[in-house]
Amino acid sequence: xxxxxxxDEVVEEMLLHLSTWQEVENYLQQSQGIIIPIGSTExxxxxxxxxxxxxxxxxxxxxxxxxxxxxxxxxxxxxMALHHTAFPGTISLRPSTMILVxxxxxxxxxxxxxxxxxxxxxxxxxxxxxxAAFSETYARLADLNIQNADKVQCQVANWFMCGSVYKLAKExxxxxxxxxxxxxxxxxxxxxxxxxxxxxxxxPEVSKGHRIYSAADFRSRYPDGRMGSNPVLATPEHGKxxxxxxxxxxxxxxxxxxxx
Numbered sequence: 595x596x597x598x599x600x601x602d603e604v605v606e607e608m609l610l611h612l613s614t615w616q617e618v619e620n621y622l623q624q625s626q627g628i629i630i631p632i633g634s635t636e637x638x639x640x641x642x643x644x645x646x647x648x649x650x651x652x653x654x655x656x657x658x659x660x661x662x663x664x665x666x667x668x669x670x671x672x673x674m675a676l677h678h679t680a681f682p683g684t685i686s687l688r689p690s691t692m693i694l695v696x697x698x699x700x701x702x703x704x705x706x707x708x709x710x711x712x713x714x715x716x717x718x719x720x721x722x723x724x725x726a727a728f729s730e731t732y733a734r735l736a737d738l739n740i741q742n743a744d745k746v747q748c749q750v751a752n753w754f755m756c757g758s759v760y761k762l763a764k765e766x767x768x769x770x771x772x773x774x775x776x777x778x779x780x781x782x783x784x785x786x787x788x789x790x791x792x793x794x795x796x797x798p799e800v801s802k803g804h805r806i807y808s809a810a811d812f813r814s815r816y817p818d819g820r821m822g823s824n825p826v827l828a829t830p831e832h833g834k835x836x837x838x839x840x841x842x843x844x845x846x847x848x849x850x851x852x853x854x
Contacts (some may be wrong), residue, residue, distance in 0.1 A: 607656065608665040618706065621665055626745075627710040627852035628703060629666045631655035632724070634673035634717035637681035639775030639819040640794035641826065643783050644683045646775075647673065650782045651716030654753045657841035658714065662848050667703075670695070673720040677806050680813035689723045696727040697734060700748065704735065709745040710852045714844060715752045716779070724750045749851050751844050754779060758839040766832060772802065772823025774816075778836055780825040785833025796826055 608621065610628075633648025643649065648671040659666035675686040687695065700711055713724060728748040735743035753759065754776075763771045763778040771778060784791050802822030804815040813819075 607660045608663065609656070609659070610665055610667045613665070618665070622707040625664065625852065626708050627664055627712065627848070628708045629655050629659050629664050629848065630670065630699065630711060630713045631666065632670040632673060632713050632715050632717070632720060634675045634719065635671055635683075635685040636673075636675035636678040636717070637684050637775075637819045638780070639823070639825060640796060641792045641828075642775045642780050642819075643787070643790060643792070645671070646779050646783050647716035649716075649786055650753060650779055651714050653782065653786045654716075654837060654840045654844065655714040657837065658844045658848055661841060661845040664712075664848060664852075667699070670699070673717050674723045675717065675719055677719070677809055677812045678819075680809040681819055689726065692720075692723045693727040693730050696724070697731055700731050700746070701735065701740065704740055704742060704746055707742070709742050709747065711746070711748040712848050712851055713748065713750045715750050716754070718752070718754075718773075721750060721752065724748075747851075751847050753840040753844060756840050756843040758843050759836055762835060762839060767824070767827050769822070770824035770827060772800070772821050774821035774823060775819055775825050776823045777825045777828040777832070781828035781830065781833035782836050783833070784828055784830040785837055788830050791830070796820070796824065800824065 631651040633651040635644055635648065637644060638646045648669055652669040655666050672685050672687055674689055674692050675684055678684040679686055715724065735746055767777050800820050800822055801816045806812060
């Protein structure tokens with residue numbers, strides 16, 4: 595748990611990895627909800643950080659945790675990004691592996707007493723596997739007759755699909771937002787890590803509209819890693835706006851979820 599000072603007020607941020615087991619036990623007397631940030635470690639074009647999806651998910655999840663007094667689990671940094679593996683630096687789990695990883699996370703935390711799992715996701719490629727993992731998890735928990743299994747609920751919240759975030763991205767970037775290595779996500783990383791802002795020449799000609807198949811096919815169709823995007827438009831100031839909007843919208847979403 596960490597202390598942050600806002601306008602002379604002390605706000606306690608509850609991070610699982612900075613808590614003791616006694617603190618978690620006390621938290622569970624008040625709430626059975628937990629926020630789990632999940633992202634990816636994959637190429638994000640010539641100016642995007644490889645950790646973009648995990649960086650965005652973690653920062654926003656911590657903001658939501660602070661706003662809602664929810665505990666935030668360690669970030670799952672590696673996701674399902676097999677189609678990016680023809681670019682150096684990308685690390686991916688297979689869908690089958692990711693399902694097992696998520697089962698291990700959820701089953702351990704369920705045994706502790708958590709029942710509401712709110713995944714704040716930063717990578718579109720994770721969505722299908724997350725939903726499959728939730729279905730697998732419900733079935734396994736029931737088969738194993740784990741206590742509270744019938745109360746377990748999992749939800750995926752994609753920060754980049756928040757209505758307010760989408761609206762601002764359209765206002766700022768129009769069609770140049772694209773669908774990968776987007777200026778909106780690059781802007782959030784610039785806000786979080788201003789010391790790691792990258793510069794590069796980007797051709798105004800950017801590939802878009804191709805379906806995703808194998809990694810080799812992806813690289814041949816999207817040679818610089820961008821999908822219809824112009825991340826040069828990103829600024830840290832934009833990133834702060836996206837961060838604030840996502841935190842507000844997902845905080846409301848989390849509270850609705852845990853109180854339902």
